[in-house]
Amino acid sequence: MAAQELVVQAPVAGRIVPLDQVADPMFSLGMIGDGIAIEPASGEVCAPCDGVVVSVHSRGHAIKLRADNGAEVLVHVGLEAVALRGEGFEVAVAEGQRVAAGELLSRFDPERLAALCGLITTPTVITSDAFHIERRAEAGPVAVGDAVMTVAPVGAPVEPPKMTSDREVVLEMTLGFHARPAALLAEIAKGFASSVQVSLGDKQANAKSPVSLLTLGCRYGSRLRVSAGGVDAEAAVAAVAEAIASGLGDPVVPLGTAPDAASAEPGEAPAPSEPFAPGERAVLDGIVASPGIAMGTVVRFGASRRAPAETGADPATETVLLRAAVAEVARHLKTQAETSRNAPQREIAAAHAALLDDPELMDAADKWIAAGKSAGNAWCRAIEVQTTILRGLDNARLAERAEDLVDLEQRVLAALAGESLDPVALPPDAIVVAEDILPSQFMGFGEQLPAGFVLAKGGRTSHVAILAASSGVPMLVAVGPDALRIPEGAALVLDAETGRAVVNPSAQAMQAIRAASAAREARRDANRAAARAECAMADGTRLPVYANVGSVGDAARGDAFGAEGSGLVRTEFLFLDRRTAPTEAEQLAEYQAMADAMRGKPLTFRMLDIGGDKPIPYLPGKPEENPILGVRGIRMSKRHPDMLRQQFRALLRLAPGGQCRIMLPMIADVAELRWAREVFAAEKAALGIAAPVPLGIMIEVPSAVALADRLAAEADFFSIGTNDLTQYVLAMDRGNPDLAAEVDAFHPAVLRMIAQTVEGAKTHGRPVGVCGGLASEVLAAPILIGLGVASLSATRSGIPDLKAFIRTLDLPTCRAVAQDALQQDTPEAVRALVLARWPDALPPSLAGIIGESAGA
Numbered sequence: 001m002a003a004q005e006l007v008v009q010a011p012v013a014g015r016i017v018p019l020d021q022v023a024d025p026m027f028s029l030g031m032i033g034d035g036i037a038i039e040p041a042s043g044e045v046c047a048p049c050d051g052v053v054v055s056v057h058s059r060g061h062a063i064k065l066r067a068d069n070g071a072e073v074l075v076h077v078g079l080e081a082v083a084l085r086g087e088g089f090e091v092a093v094a095e096g097q098r099v100a101a102g103e104l105l106s107r108f109d110p111e112r113l114a115a116l117c118g119l120i121t122t123p124t125v126i127t128s129d130a131f132h133i134e135r136r137a138e139a140g141p142v143a144v145g146d147a148v149m150t151v152a153p154v155g156a157p158v159e160p161p162k163m164t165s166d167r168e169v170v171l172e173m174t175l176g177f178h179a180r181p182a183a184l185l186a187e188i189a190k191g192f193a194s195s196v197q198v199s200l201g202d203k204q205a206n207a208k209s210p211v212s213l214l215t216l217g218c219r220y221g222s223r224l225r226v227s228a229g230g231v232d233a234e235a236a237v238a239a240v241a242e243a244i245a246s247g248l249g250d251p252v253v254p255l256g257t258a259p260d261a262a263s264a265e266p267g268e269a270p271a272p273s274e275p276f277a278p279g280e281r282a283v284l285d286g287i288v289a290s291p292g293i294a295m296g297t298v299v300r301f302g303a304s305r306r307a308p309a310e311t312g313a314d315p316a317t318e319t320v321l322l323r324a325a326v327a328e329v330a331r332h333l334k335t336q337a338e339t340s341r342n343a344p345q346r347e348i349a350a351a352h353a354a355l356l357d358d359p360e361l362m363d364a365a366d367k368w369i370a371a372g373k374s375a376g377n378a379w380c381r382a383i384e385v386q387t388t389i390l391r392g393l394d395n396a397r398l399a400e401r402a403e404d405l406v407d408l409e410q411r412v413l414a415a416l417a418g419e420s421l422d423p424v425a426l427p428p429d430a431i432v433v434a435e436d437i438l439p440s441q442f443m444g445f446g447e448q449l450p451a452g453f454v455l456a457k458g459g460r461t462s463h464v465a466i467l468a469a470s471s472g473v474p475m476l477v478a479v480g481p482d483a484l485r486i487p488e489g490a491a492l493v494l495d496a497e498t499g500r501a502v503v504n505p506s507a508q509a510m511q512a513i514r515a516a517s518a519a520r521e522a523r524r525d526a527n528r529a530a531a532r533a534e535c536a537m538a539d540g541t542r543l544p545v546y547a548n549v550g551s552v553g554d555a556a557r558g559d560a561f562g563a564e565g566s567g568l569v570r571t572e573f574l575f576l577d578r579r580t581a582p583t584e585a586e587q588l589a590e591y592q593a594m595a596d597a598m599r600g601k602p603l604t605f606r607m608l609d610i611g612g613d614k615p616i617p618y619l620p621g622k623p624e625e626n627p628i629l630g631v632r633g634i635r636m637s638k639r640h641p642d643m644l645r646q647q648f649r650a651l652l653r654l655a656p657g658g659q660c661r662i663m664l665p666m667i668a669d670v671a672e673l674r675w676a677r678e679v680f681a682a683e684k685a686a687l688g689i690a691a692p693v694p695l696g697i698m699i700e701v702p703s704a705v706a707l708a709d710r711l712a713a714e715a716d717f718f719s720i721g722t723n724d725l726t727q728y729v730l731a732m733d734r735g736n737p738d739l740a741a742e743v744d745a746f747h748p749a750v751l752r753m754i755a756q757t758v759e760g761a762k763t764h765g766r767p768v769g770v771c772g773g774l775a776s777e778v779l780a781a782p783i784l785i786g787l788g789v790a791s792l793s794a795t796r797s798g799i800p801d802l803k804a805f806i807r808t809l810d811l812p813t814c815r816a817v818a819q820d821a822l823q824q825d826t827p828e829a830v831r832a833l834v835l836a837r838w839p840d841a842l843p844p845s846l847a848g849i850i851g852e853s854a855g856a
């Protein structure tokens, strides 16, 4: 063996797998280093060589050694999830300690860790660029101490080879350059002996390194120069340039045909549209996600990202500043994690604290500081490399972590700038204008919600829309890029009834809107005062109106708005935005608190409905090309029956027993229902519960409508989820902003599906309710009732108006109008039909005044 060579030994016993087959792109694409991976058969991690421990991750899953020849070897137990959830590592060494090959580094319980985090594959990689792997062991069984790699220095630094060939190529990939094409390009470049470079302006990247390529920051329209030096330079340049031109598997639009981006200068973001001038009046259209009217002052959310100075003082000073800022943010997060009033906020703060603790972020920032950058600039660069990679991986879970990293970037920059880390208190009339917001960001407003929201993106039935509607805060979504032209501090009227926002309305118009709003408020107050009474139609037909509920607070507020119980408890909100699943005891406590808040009134708990647009981070799942048609709802439960069992148990243990019904989401056929019913019956029997507990199903998949009579034989009740039913009947993604206006549950095709469902239910005398968004629409009430729907579950803020209107209806008229509705051709015609019969169904519109304000 040559003097500088290092033999790396297996750190754990198990089975070697090639690194490129590991289920984490960070490792499989070689972004962290080259090496091997082992599927561990035991939980003892030993030193893979003699050396010094240079870092031990605070969770203990990642330990890096520096061997005597200078090569750094990282042993990383488990994949991405372990960084967040891996607990229970017993670390036997400390940073700075010298160890001998084979000496114990740490211990873990493989079964427990696998249950907690999914895969526990253990990559062992060489992280120093100055070394390469000369030989490595084949896939197969391995014992601790077996030689698995021979590592040698790449050689003394040499002059970069002279570039002998080059070519310019324009990047025409519409998605810009992200991790997957970067990895593909690096693979192509590695097929040549020559060194190959890609440059953008004065930035250069090694074409054989995906990370190096990503740090160029090139995007659509960037003019790149590909150059190479070596024996096959010409062929290398041709192959790499052609690969870039071909799009590397991503969509390509020739420059000049995509006007916005084509005008972008190389390496620059396309110029944002000009903000509206001070006082400039503008009317923007959007989709109503949560109805209501608001007037107020614009607060831009997430619009201004701090951009620190590029260079700073000397590296020692900048290092101290960065460490102090990170420590301050860490302290703040810890306090939030311990003291925030609601559970999601506590969980998010804890997750952010774990991310902030990642030594790789600090390592990267240190390198930039050593290169002369300021603390803030170095921190941004360290974060940006990670976010670029994460966002490019087409994996929703990892992309969410990118948003979390941006959040941390900004917090650390705020701390560096000496700013307070507490959330900025919103003025009472704030109308938040943003590109989009996440449910976690919405929850971050806590009790101090803004007066309204105007979002450039988003969908009518997104979870943020559901949160807004359940809080009674008006929200307009899918307004488009003009929303981002609304300046901070502008006056704004938000008409989330007709779907318009007026920027800088005239003073007279504001006054008129105030007066009209007061009249509407008076009507609303009267309806609210009467809301607590039971709801019956004018002819005496009882028609209970329930509230949709996602939390204990929702249940309590629903009760205050006159809800006669809950027809839909979305239990998934308890499972989202956490690092681990809630235990049975936690679930029971939360469900019991909801039931108590409803003061004895009935509740229908829906079993966990996740997957699709509601991923949860701790359930391992393969990335799906089309998650809306993927493993969601009951399909997810079939893959995790223990979670279903546990949730059944928690619900069955509620007291008093008769208060709750249970329903299953996304049932597509009888076999799924039978399977879940058997699990339910087994848990019920195990708990010794003899009293009947109704088990019903959501009708939200067209096949369930087609099979309604068969399903009715075995389900105790139906509840129609018109949000999903509409998306699947019309084949339109409910979250797609471009389709937001068309995904309309008033569509006669959807109404016919509801009619068919009721007919199917009748064959076994099963009651049918509606709990999707259509149940909250005042104009839909007579149609649904006329079709035979027996109860409605709505967003709580609309319940008083809904009840007041239902009290004016009679069954024969509703039946006649419903039959007419089934014969219409468009949703607009259906609405017009109802308005023609009940012209006062909606409160007086502000549209006229708002229209004048736009023109005034």
Ligand code: PEP
Pocket (backbone or CB within 6 Å): 461, 568, 570, 609, 700, 720, 721, 722, 723, 724, 725, 771, 772, 773
């Ligand atoms: C529905 O699909 O209508 C429904 C009520 O379920 P969710 O909106 O939670 O998917």
Ligand code: MG
Pocket (backbone or CB within 6 Å): 700, 721, 723, 724
């Ligand atoms: Mg649904």
